Amino acid sequence: MRLHRNLVFAVIDALKMIFNDGEYADKVIEKVLRHDKRWGARDRAFIAETTYDIVRWKRLYAEIAEAHEPFTRPHLFRLFAVWCVLRGIRIPDWKQLEGTPERRIKGRFDELSKIRKFRESIPDWLDKLGEKALGSKLWTEEIAALNKQAEVILRTNTIKIQKTKLQALLADEGIETTTIQGYPDALKLKERKNVFTTQAFKDGLFEVQDASSQLVAPFLEAKPGQRVVDACAGAGGKTLHLAAQMENKGQLIAMDLYESKLKKLKIRARRNGVHNVETRAIDSTKVIKKLHNSAGRLLLDAPCSGLGVLKRNPDSKWKLEPEFVDRIMRVQQDILQNYSKMLKTGGQMVYATCSILPQENKEQVQRFLESENGHKFELVKDQQIYASTSGFDGFYMALLAKSK
Structure with a gap:
């Protein structure tokens, strides 16, 4: 691989914004890629993938490079030099990379690869937390799996098209995909490409959604004609899947604390041809109370540590703090206690997170069931998905029924 100075400098700029300025990696990449319209698909892929790679392995690379935060520009070039050496890329004859000690690297x-916290490039506290929660063997396997690059998975919008027809249309646009056994609406890209520029995406024929996430909506068993509430909808990935499960019939109420996220959902819903969704911002407790005992199905895709989605959000390893995990667990239990009141007798509710920690998942459900508000509920089934066994994101889902 021949390195181009302007592309490498773009990577260094991106790393500075992520590591030193605390910006989110996905937003930084978007910003940096706008710098030069002459960059082609390969150039853009190099910037994005190299940046994410160095973000993913920050602790390991910094330890090898003897670089410390806040990183100076020379330190960032040293991280980049480590990336080159470990990937067998020839170091160019640039003054910024002079004297790179390849043998020492x-x-x-x-x-360092003999020590898990360095090998998997994670903070000390996270390594201790993972081992305590999952045990040494499972945690070792899981964090290794979560450090692999996420594959690009599409979810067919069955409101508009069948999966086989979508696969053929994408092939016509030069995007080859394969099906995934056990995931009825999913297509996996054979090779990473920008799918958002395709006509199929513009026509609302698919959404990008990890395979594990695609299991949540079917777990709820929503039926056409029901009143379904997605109480933590965000930008609506699972809301849109629920709409397809409901065949665009019935009432689907998408709720969130943030109006800005619901606005994005509206745009996506129009593109998807979804017209049974209405959005409601949770700006007071009255919004929840108005829906007490009214929903036949209720999805609580609760905010969480996000430890199951490190594949696609590697920078969250460096933003996450132990205090946040404790705080978010209180939020999760509060959501279970209060939002569950929207479910009517005989209805079903799914509590879901993109976490692998039992204290955010099974233990939260158990706490709820043992509480006064949870006495009317029973656990029908639950499922913990690990990246180390599925190859996809870590996820948890619990289906609860409200007894008559």
């Missing part, structure tokens, strides 16, 4: 890598 390889030696330090071999040495």
Whole structure:
């Protein structure tokens, strides 16, 4: 691989914004890629994938490079040099990369790879938390799986098209996909490409959604004609899947604390041809109370640590703090206690997170069932998905029924 100075400098700029300025990696990549309209698909892919790679392995690379935060520009080039050496890329003859100690880098890598917190490039507290929650064997397997690059998975919008027809249309646009056994609406890209520029995307024939996330809506068993509430809808990935499960019939209420996210959902719903969705911002407790005992189905896709989606959000390892995990667990239980009141007798509710920690998942459900508000509910089934066994995101889902 021949390195181009302007592309490498773009990576260094991106790393500075992510590491030193605390900006989110996905937003930084979007910003940096707008710098030069002459960059082609390969150039843009190099910037995005190299940046994400160095973000993913920040602790390991910084340890090898003997670089410390806040990173100076020379330190960021040292991180980049480590990335080059460990990938067998020839170091160019640039002054920023002069004197790169290739043998020492390889030696330090071999040495540090024997220690899990360095090998998997995670903070000390997170390594201890994961081992305590999952046990050493499972945590070792899981964090290794979560450090692999996420594959691009599409969800067929069955309101508009069948999966086989979508696959053929995408092939005509130069995007080859494969089906995934056990995931009826999913297509996996054979090769990473920008699917958002395709006519199929513009026509609302698919959404990008990880395979594990695609299991949540079917778990709720929503039927056409029901009143369904998605109480933590966000930008609506699962809301749109629920709409397809409901065949665009009935009433689907998408709720969130943030109006800005619901606005994005409206745009996506129009593109998807979804017309049974209405949005409601949760700006007071009255919004929830108005829906007490009214929903036949209720989805609580609760905010969480996000430890199951490190594949696609590697920068969250560096933003996450132990105090946040404790705080978000209180939020989760509050959502279970209060939002569950929207479910009517005989209805079904799914509590879901993109976490692998039992204290955010099974233990939260158990706490709820043992509480006064949870006495009318029973656990029908639950499922914990691990990246190490599925190959996709880590997820948890619990289906609860409100007894008559």
